[in-house]
Amino acid sequence: MSKILSVTGLSKSFGEHRVLDDISFCLEERQVLTIIGASGCGKSTLLRMINGLETIDGGEIHFDGQTLGAHTDWRQVRAQIGMVFQSYELFNHLSVLDNVTLAPIRVQKKKRREAEELAAGLLARVGLADKVKAFPRQLSGGQKQRVAIARALAMQPRIMLFDEITASLDPEMSQEVCHTLLELAETRMTMIVVTHEMGFAQAIGDELIFLDEGRIVERGHPDDFFAAPQTERARRFLKRFEFHKGDRK
Template sequence: MSALIEFRSFNKFFGEQQVLDQVDLRVESGEVIVILGPSGCGKSTLLRCLNGLEVAHSGSLTFNGRELLDKGTDWRDVRQQIGMVFQSYHLFPHMSVLDNILLGPLKVQKRERREAREQAEALLARVGLLDKRDAFPRQLSGGQQQRIAIVRSLCMNPQVMLFDEVTAALDPEMVKEVLQVIQGLARDGMTLLIVTHEMAFARAVADRVVFMDAGRIVEQNPPEIFFTNPQTARAQQFLEKFSFVETLPKKAPEKELERL
């Protein structure tokens, strides 16, 4: 059976620079993939190619068995099935929460207002923000706006969701509420591709970790293996950066006090 998403020998250049290098990646329906790797390794570019925001140079990329790199691909249609949420949420400031969410379902999908509104309200309730349906984006916290952005994407009924560092711009106390929403989607069996720097979350949510370096996938493993026994030196170095704080020697508070 063919995978839901499959990159094969996939290459992408920006000018002379090759930013994706012979990428081979299969994603089955219902899988939760977390993509990790150092800054500039190509994580965002990989997601953006899947959403038609970047054009590939060569190789193959299929979605439901359909080749997306063909010239005739209707990206507007694909984007309804592959939702994407970024670090910045880009809600329209002059529109209420509900109108922001309903824009795609009504204008793009031409759905019935009542039916779409019912779904929007159910999704808002699910992320704990039903009472904010008539608020404007400026009246909401960053974490609330990001949850609205997720609802806006979900309300198009996509088959897959792509998340690119959706908590990177948020204050620490708002990160958890957004990650919990994503974890709920994972639990429901939705297919997710997630780029994040939240390692504890990555470990908890991933079925498989894809580690990239310099445009290549260098390692793919279940989180139990990736985080405890990374197979490549590059992955080991990458993980060491994240464990730095935890491995600092603990202060001996008694000694500190004695010196005072």
């Protein structure tokens, strides 16, 4: 396996507030890395920095042999790093198919027919073959999010970044999106998944990073982490997801 992404000593501050502090990790091809942590721990900022949506204050990100920074041609990098956000922002004036073909046609200069064939295949893969002609406002939240996944995949990226993509969905829809991601992981897509769904984090990840207050507190195989967290902070974090009869006072 070869390293496709490596992050070393990454830090980021918003004003006085240090969001990320000395973050280092590697991502190998075909690997799925999950990042968990309390909200506001810097998970989203980390993903956004990899995609150039936030500037890098300190440390380095290497992607496929190049160092990312102020002089990077971000358009060319973003075309290879797909990203899906929490708020499923489809382009509302375009049909589902046109949402997916826009970037391949405009950025990669693919022929419309070729792009549409690719898009139709991807939409079928996320279970939306019958929604090709629909418009975003006719879709449910879960369906929109799956279109957003297909839209990012249409660029045939080397890595996919998922930023809490189930956070604003109700449980049922969240589940269908999680399954889409699990299927994607089966195809050995390289990806980083930021999530707050613990069961899903364990099921999808090859490796897991637990972030707290902008630092990596624990890392390891998800099964080991959930079975026996090594640090007090991780134990406290996981406790929050447990509920017992006695909790009701």
